[in-house]
Amino acid sequence: MRSRLFDAAGVACVLALLYLERHLAPVPILVIGTVMALTLLLRRAYPVPVAAAVYGLALVQLAVRPAVRMVDVCVLIAMYSVVKYQKKLLWGIVAGGGAAVGVLIAAVTEWRNHTGSFWIVFSVVGAVTATVWVSAYSVRTRRLYIASLEEERDQLARLIAADERAAIARELHDVIAHSLSVMIVQADGAAYVVETSPAEARQALDTIASTGRTALTDMRRVLAVLRGPAVAPEDRRRPRLADLAESGLALRIEGSAGELGAAEELTVFRIVQESMTNTLRHAGPGASLVVQLERSGNDLLITATDDGTASTGGASDGHGLVGMRERVAMHGGTFAAGPLDGGGWQVRAAIPVSG
Incomplete structure (x- = not known):
């Protein structure tokens, strides 16, 4: 939401610049400039198509009225968006090269209209364009670095959780193994005394039933948890x-x-x-x-x-x-x-x- 408001505010500023020089621009230039500004609303979702459209409209503007306008700042914004948001940096380099060609065309156009202004336009506009490209590249690099840190953090958290689950599974396996051992011992004892001491046999059977229910409950709690390497016998004592x-x-x-x-x-x-x-x-x-x-x-x-x-x-x-x-x-x-x-x-x- 905040990014959309920021884009809308930027477009409003560009339209304000276009309005300020309305007395110097004919109606076709105003229409082209308005379309250029409104196209920037899609720059985050479609940086390359937006840059292509803005670059093309800027060339049409120069063909209609050979002069550099304040609304041409849209070219810099479109180039910035490609460098920052496009996944492949190659597109950012292409956008920078296209903007550099545009600077050269604008300088030649101004030179034809006003003798001696070629180097002024070429140096000033070129320096601004280079600065914008470098700034976009810096922001892109920082954004990708932060994204990589967040991905690494999430992966580390998943690894820690997985390792802890494996440790829990091993420990609960030992608990269940202990319960089964008790059941086996009690069953052997009950079989041994079932004829000579029915009361002791019944008590052993009650212990087997209780232990079995507890083991079944523990087993249900560890479903979907993978057990790691076997634990040494000396570590199986219940803490x-x-x-x-x-x-x-x-x-x-x-x-x-x-x-x-x-x-x-x-x-x-x-x-x-x-x-x-x-x-x-x-x-x-x-x-x-x-x-x-x-x-x-x-x-x-x-x-x-x-x-x-x-x-x-x-x-x-x-x-x-x-x-x-x-x-x-x-x-x-x-x-x-x-x-x-x-x-x-x-x-x-x-x-x-x-x-």
């Missing part, structure tokens, strides 16, 4: 919040998460772990982290707040935030993080739980 006590950070956990499934417990563990990492890296020496766990209906609310002095504690490169956000999203929960007014950084997450 728990109690494992974070030896981090070198003053950590206090308030409240209780209650009974959680393996995938849910893993998500809570990773959120707290990443919050601790952010606090260690950015909150300053002596900072502590308070984690509050609270059940609200079917949701588990997780709030991790540090008392550091840094106001950008978790912003860094955003990799940790991407990971936490991805994990929470896989459970269908909500996630937010940001600095606090009085200093410090807070992470807030809510995930639905089955327990």
